[in-house]
Amino acid sequence: MINKIADSIAQALQGVADGSTVLVGGFGTAGIPNELIEGLIDQGARDLTVVNNNAGNGETGLAALLQTGRVRKIICSFPRQTDSHVFDDLFRRGKIELELVPQGNLAERLRAAGAGVGGFFTPTGYGTELARHADGSPKETRFIDGKHYVFEYPIHGDLALIKAEAGDRWGNLVYRKAARNFGPVIAMAAKKTVATVHHIVALGELDPEAIVTPGIFVSQIVRIAHTATVGGGFKKTG
């Protein structure tokens, strides 16, 4: 019998190796898998490359992981925020490497990894500073049907961490509102994908027409507590 339900976050995150690339879902307050990030801090893997749209807020979640000094490099589109002081400080002291990627290219590079595509030509970033590699050399470009494109490579993950809404023992997932964001994309792009859910339901209970991430892309799910607000959503914690 297939059972992807883990008893605990610690169990789900066993064996994360040093040097792993970790894809982290979430955008703003929506869909950040804070419980899994805390689990990764407890697990202790180091020399990590982290991929997320942002570079952490305040002192919790991703910022707390960065604070441990175990993240060597971050790949993201928008590190600078009003409360990204943990990242800002590490970056200014040269303690963390940054690869800045336009948001759509980030999503598509992750999608390419999940879809087995070796790279793609995108118009985004053409003629800008971001059409250069870290060493300053220009990325490959091509002129196709009257338009300029830049070649971008996939971003493969060793581990993906996702906050979903509900799941079943096969790992099928549904999300909640705009908390879906990078979840379905990174689920496909990593060797191992762990998702937290607020509800674990019996097989067959999720409407097959409405399953967003089919279980084939998910390795483990863990149930976490549900924090509702009067508005029916989730309160900003911390």
Added chain:
Amino acid sequence: MSDYKRRSKEEVAQRVAQDIPEGAYVNLGIGQPTLVANFIPTDREVILQSENGILGMGPAPAKGDEDFDLINAGKQPVTLVKGGSYFHHADSFAMMRGGHLDICVLGAFQVSATGDLANWSTGEPGAIPAVGGAMDLAVGAKQTWVMMDLLTKQGDSKVVAACHYPLTGVGCVNRIYSDLATFACGPEGLKVIDVVAGLEIAALSELIGLPIQTSKPSTD
């Protein structure tokens, strides 16, 4: 010196909204462009996209009704209108890059007469770079419109022959809506669409230091 009055940010937003046709799919960038939503005539059905995965984005919720799973690209709580949908990031940017969005309205530091856009970085040394969806938005939609003051606080024109701030996109801007005039821009350069009452084209051209083509502009 001619006697003219600048349009307020609300008036510029209203001017942009006036040009958005019924049925358009529109992405309003963070900052000043979000004001445009307040001026779309109620009898016109326009669908707003937010690049974090929302089509059919509605106004901000009432205080106390915020749902932090339902936020816009600026990370502020929003609502969903009837018929709205959610989707993941790769689909969201496919909507943009694939040319499915009709109009994207963005703010800018500088725009060149040929439509190059600079709006993500001032290139200040030591500043932490952040781009977000700016480059994707700039090149993705069928039409990219910029909304900005024509001049900086120091009086320098933000419409320039060539941007000196780092580029967001090349030749991607179709229109500039500003507090003094509305322009079309592209390979043929600047063309004025309208100008505030009392500002002569010659004086406008002098303000920005660039030639302007005219085809009998309307005045307000």
